[in-house]
Every structure is written in structure tokens, then in C-alpha cells.
Amino acid sequence: MSIVALLLLFLINNYLNFWLQWPGLPSFFSHHGWFGLETLRTPLEGDQIVKGWLQLLSYLGAVALAILYVLSTRKRPLRADAALLSGFAAYIIRASFWVVLIVGFADILISFLRVEELLPSLIGDDLTQALGRPQFRGLYVHCPLILLSFVVAVFNRSLGFTWLAFLVVLAEFQIVISRFVFSYEQPFMGDLVRFWYAALFLFASAYTLVHDGHVRVDVLYSRFGKRSKAWTNTVGTLLLGLPLGWIILVTGMWDKTSSINSPLHSFEVSQSGYGLYVKYLMVGFLAVYAVSMIIQFASYLLDNTLTSVRNQVVIS
Known part of the structure; x- marks a missing residue:
């Protein structure tokens, strides 16, 4: 804890x-x-x-x-604390899924209307110019949608990574159709694919850890007994899992110019003209990945420590 x-x-x-x-x-x-x-x-x-x-x-x-x-x-029970931490990690991942889904749809709609010069007739010239500034769009469009996503995640406990993978395929498919059939392509179309795919890769990794679904490539672990597996998981968590998460956070957020803090602080966007304004969020994916992995590894540590100690007591 x-x-x-x-x-x-x-x-x-x-x-x-x-x-x-x-x-x-x-x-x-x-x-x-x-x-x-x-x-x-x-x-x-x-x-x-x-x-x-x-x-x-x-x-x-x-x-x-x-x-x-x-x-x-x-x-x-120690496993109750482990389950509490695991549920917290699952909530962070679930909320992050809704963030990329809702923000992705909202930002591509704004970018499409902006590149086709339809925004001024809908919201006026001043607000159109404001939406072209990363800080304004980040603070007044993305942040409220992020808060909404965390609220949705409280009530909706179903994870949609299968649907996110399907949406990535659809987004790529519509690029192919629009490019080769209608000769139409804009930077925001490719940005959406990268935005969703990065989220799918990083968040699904933590989600898979929550459900202990990662493939183990080994020649010894599968032959271990329950207690030996628990000790192996405990040592691996302490020496590899937790340090990895902390290294990502500390190196990326040590000062204002670090690799995670700097893009988040400046609401960094890509240089592709009228693309999506979500590059800073993609950098933030690393922080979400590290945080969710650390919390889940802490849960993993509690659970495996209990298993190793309990089996030791039984053997004694």
C-alpha cells in the first residue's frame, strides 16, 4: 500500500x-x-x-x-488488499480507454470541420481560431472529456479493447478507401490510427497483466511448484516489474523538460498542419502505462507473497 x-x-x-x-x-x-x-x-x-x-x-x-x-x-485478508489494488489498476485502464475513444472522436470531428472550413459558420471566427491553439483545445475540450471518461468508467465496467482494435482497423480501412477511391486524405486520419493504436498497445499490456494473461516464455517456470512460482513472481516483481515502472516515471517526469512532462505542459501537437491535437496525450500514455503497471505489480506482490508465506507455513 x-x-x-x-x-x-x-x-x-x-x-x-x-x-x-x-x-x-x-x-x-x-x-x-x-x-x-x-x-x-x-x-x-x-x-x-x-x-x-x-x-x-x-x-x-x-x-x-x-x-x-x-x-x-x-x-x-492480504488477498483483499491485492484485489483492491488490482481493481484500482483496472479502473485506471478502463477510464483511459474511454478517454482515447471519446477524445479521438471529438478531436477528429473538430479537425475535419476545421480543415473543411466549416467551423466558422457553426461557432464563429473567434472560437474557430481558439480551437486552433493547442492550449485552448486541451484545456476546454480535452480536459472536460477526460473527466467525463473517468465518470463513465465508474458506471461502465466493461473494457472495450476488442472494440478499440476493431476501430483501429476501421480507421485504417477508411484511409485506404478515401485515398484510392475518393482521392481524399488529411493528416488527422493517420493521427487517429496512431492515437488509438498506441493506446491499444500500452493499455492492453497493463490490462493483460491485471488478468495475468501475458505469455510466459520459459523453460523452468512451468515445472515449478506453487510456492516456487510465487517466489519467482515476487522476486521478479521486486527486481524487474516495479523498478521498470518507476524508471519510466522518474526519467519522464523528473523535471519540467523531461520526456513526459515537457509535452504535457506545452500541450504538444504534431507538425502535420491540420492533424489531431493529441500528441501530448500519446506521451501521457507512457505515464498511464507505468502507473497502472506499478499498481498491478503491487497487487501481484501481495498475492504472491501471501502464497509463498502460506505454503511455507503449511510445509513447516
Whole structure:
């Protein structure tokens, strides 16, 4: 649970640091000269110091709350916590599916009307120009649709990855028909295929992990007993699964110019003229992938740890 708590705090503080200009722990530690860090050239002042203390206390509080939760739920089955985390990972993936579906349809409609110069007659010149700016479309079109998608995911628990794969095929098929039959092609058509395909690949990977459906290529694992498999899964999660997710997040979100933060902060779009304005969301897929995988690996760790310990107790 502490892994998930620290993960959520990392994301929250990432937003506070680079969108709301909070100091962040590295700057806060440097300000005080802690852990051998070089002192800041421009020391923090006033509310920045207070915000730094709040960020530090938030991490310490998350660990303390996780410990308190464990102590107060001693009789709660460990698999119940594993199922809770797995359900949370599934919700993130499910909501992300609705995001790419709804935003994809909305953005391609806007791009089509814009490239065919139909928007001014529908919404006026000022709003048409505004929709041509990435920040405006991201904040006032994409963000509300993203919130709507997370609400839809609460009530609709069916995952549509099969349908998303089918839509990718349809989107590619309509490109072929429009290009070779009607001699019509626009950049947003190819952008939609890439947008949906990237989501299908990254989200389906995490979804498959939730259902333990990944193909295992091995010569030893299939011959192990239940306890040996559990220990193998536990060690693999600690040495490979969780570190991979954290490496993606830390390297991509360490500072404002990192590979994930920079496109998200600037609402980066492709240079294909009248294409979709979703390139920054495609970069965000990496963060969603890492977050969902970390949460599911935490669930996997709890479940396999219980199996290995319980079998050990039975054998003893």
C-alpha cells in the first residue's frame, strides 16, 4: 500500500512542482543543505518554504498512514488488499480507454470541420481560431472529456479493447478507401490510427497483466511448484516489474523538460498542419502505462507473497 501511496503523491507533487511552481523536495533539501546537496543560489523564501515542508510531510504522512492501515487491518485478508489494488489498476485502464475513444472522436470531428472550413459558420471566427491553439483545445475540450471518461468508467465496467482494435482497423480501412477511391486524405486520419493504436498497445499490456494473461516464455517456470512460482513472481516483481515502472516515471517526469512532462505542459501537437491535437496525450500514455503497471505489480506482490508465506507455513 505504501508503494501506491508514494506513487500517487509523486504524481500530485509533480503537478504542484511544474504546473503550480511549488519548490519540490530536491530544491527544499538543497535550500537546507540536507543530504550533502549543494545550497541553492537563490534561497527559498516565505510561502515556498512552507510549501516545501508540506510536500515533505505529505510523503512522511503517506508512509505513516500505510503503516497505520496495515496495523489496523491485521485481520483483513492480504488477498483483499491485492484485489483492491488490482481493481484500482483496472479502473485506471478502463477510464483511459474511454478517454482515447471519446477524445479521438471529438478531436477528429473538430479537425475535419476545421480543415473543411466549416467551423466558422457553426461557432464563429473567434472560437474557430481558439480551437486552433493547442492550449485552448486541451484545456476546454480535452480536459472536460477526460473527466467525463473517468465518470463513465465508474458506471461502465466493461473494457472495450476488442472494440478499440476493431476501430483501429476501421480507421485504417477508411484511409485506404478515401485515398484510392475518393482521392481524399488529411493528416488527422493517420493521427487517429496512431492515437488509438498506441493506446491499444500500452493499455492492453497493463490490462493483460491485471488478468495475468501475458505469455510466459520459459523453460523452468512451468515445472515449478506453487510456492516456487510465487517466489519467482515476487522476486521478479521486486527486481524487474516495479523498478521498470518507476524508471519510466522518474526519467519522464523528473523535471519540467523531461520526456513526459515537457509535452504535457506545452500541450504538444504534431507538425502535420491540420492533424489531431493529441500528441501530448500519446506521451501521457507512457505515464498511464507505468502507473497502472506499478499498481498491478503491487497487487501481484501481495498475492504472491501471501502464497509463498502460506505454503511455507503449511510445509513447516
